[in-house]
Amino acid sequence: MDIIVNGKNEEIVSQTSLLDFLTSKKIHPDRVVVELNTTIIEKHILTDTIIHENDRIEILRFVGGG
Amino acid sequence: MTLSGDQAQRYSRHILIDDIGVKGQQRIAEAKILVIGAGGLGSAVLFYLAAAGVGTIGIADSDVVDLTNLQRQIIHFTDDLNKPKIQSAREKIGRINPDVQVNTHQEFVNSKNILELIRDYDFIVDGTDNFSSKFLINDACVISEKPFSHAGVLVFDGQMMTVVPKVSACLRCIFPKPPLPSAEQGSNQVGVLGSLAGAFGTLQATEALKYIIQKGELLTNRLLIYNALELTFREVTLKKKTACPACGENPKISTLTDYEKAIGSL
Numbered sequence: 019m020d021i022i023v024n025g026k027n028e029e030i031v032s033q034t035s036l037l038d039f040l041t042s043k044k045i046h047p048d049r050v051v052v053e054l055n056t057t058i059i060e061k062h063i064l065t066d067t068i069i070h071e072n073d074r075i076e077i078l079r080f081v082g083g084g
Numbered sequence: 085m086t087l088s089g090d091q092a093q094r095y096s097r098h099i100l101i102d103d104i105g106v107k108g109q110q111r112i113a114e115a116k117i118l119v120i121g122a123g124g125l126g127s128a129v130l131f132y133l134a135a136a137g138v139g140t141i142g143i144a145d146s147d148v149v150d151l152t153n154l155q156r157q158i159i160h161f162t163d164d165l166n167k168p169k170i171q172s173a174r175e176k177i178g179r180i181n182p183d184v185q186v187n188t189h190q191e192f193v194n195s196k197n198i199l200e201l202i203r204d205y206d207f208i209v210d211g212t213d214n215f216s217s218k219f220l221i222n223d224a225c226v227i228s229e230k231p232f233s234h235a236g237v238l239v240f241d242g243q244m245m246t247v248v249p250k251v252s253a254c255l256r257c258i259f260p261k262p263p264l265p266s267a268e269q270g271s272n273q274v275g276v277l278g279s280l281a282g283a284f285g286t287l288q289a290t291e292a293l294k295y296i297i298q299k300g301e302l303l304t305n306r307l308l309i310y311n312a313l314e315l316t317f318r319e320v321t322l323k324k325k326t327a328c329p330a331c332g333e334n335p336k337i338s339t340l341t342d343y344e345k346a347i348g349s350l
Binding site for chain 1 (some may be wrong): 121123124125126210211212213214215218235236237238241242243257258259262263264267268269270271276281307316318320321322323325
């Protein structure tokens with residue numbers, strides 16, 4: 019099924035959780051903030067949050083340089 | 085404040101803009117803006133705020149100019165090496181626009197001095213280069229209800245947002261606590277494209293000026309994300325969080341702590 023990740027289309031298998039998705043991209047959940055359809059998802063529910071068709075996911079990192 | 089003939093001429097390209105005009109230019113002349121960090125972001129911010137005729141510009145920075153700064157910190161020149169950045173920046177501002185009153189603060193912002201530092205300013209620009217200062221500026225501005233522009237740049241990536249405390253989402257609505265020190269990468273480790281700092285500093289100056297003239301839409305409740313390699317700008321919609329540790333309904337952060345201490349307690 020199709021989803022949008024950081025503004026780009028991606029295809030994933032159904033019943034994927036946000037945590038599974040991060041893991042598949044080798045992203046450690048402690049290093050990012052995940053927003054699903056404009057709502058920030060708390061870390062402790064990443065594993066229970068299942069991605070649906072056409073969901074918009076933003077994987078945000080803090081950028082500290084200046 | 086009335087504009088002199090020379091000033092009307094100097095700022096004529098602002099005054100011609102309907103949304104600025106004489107009234108907007110007068111507001112700019114009466115504004116007090118503090119720029120924390122006279123580095124890559126701060127250089128562009130300071131140049132444009134000075135040229136725009138901001139009445140009072142504060143500069144806070146504890147560093148001296150280093151050779152590795154000159155690739156991006158364009159307010160500092162080769163013959164400024166080893167000079168305090170606040171002094172180097174003040175000299176350039178004086179040459180761009182002698183109308184500007186410059187207040188210099190040669191100090192590293194910390195939990196003890198920041199509230200006093202920001203007190204007299206209308207708008208704060210975060211041009212710092214580390215997690216600790218960025219979260220401290222967020223918390224101090226939320227506590228003091230000072231609007232500010234946040235930005236960060238690294239390698240080819242930049243992001244920014246404007247925060248109007250009580251009205252819009254703050255940094256901690258998105259990032260509840262600073263990333264662990266092990267996750268912190270600075271430009272001294274991974275580098276930063278010089279012009280990226282200029283691009284974001286220019287946008288931060290624009291936000292400050294928009295706030296002062298009270299026109300347009302600030303970059304509030306939006307995180308602007310730029311990738312210079314792809315030349316893509318993206319906007320992520322943000323919401324003010326009721327459980328935010330800084331600006332939520334029951335904030336945990338009512339006094340300031342420095343980063344190292346904050347790690348364990350938040």
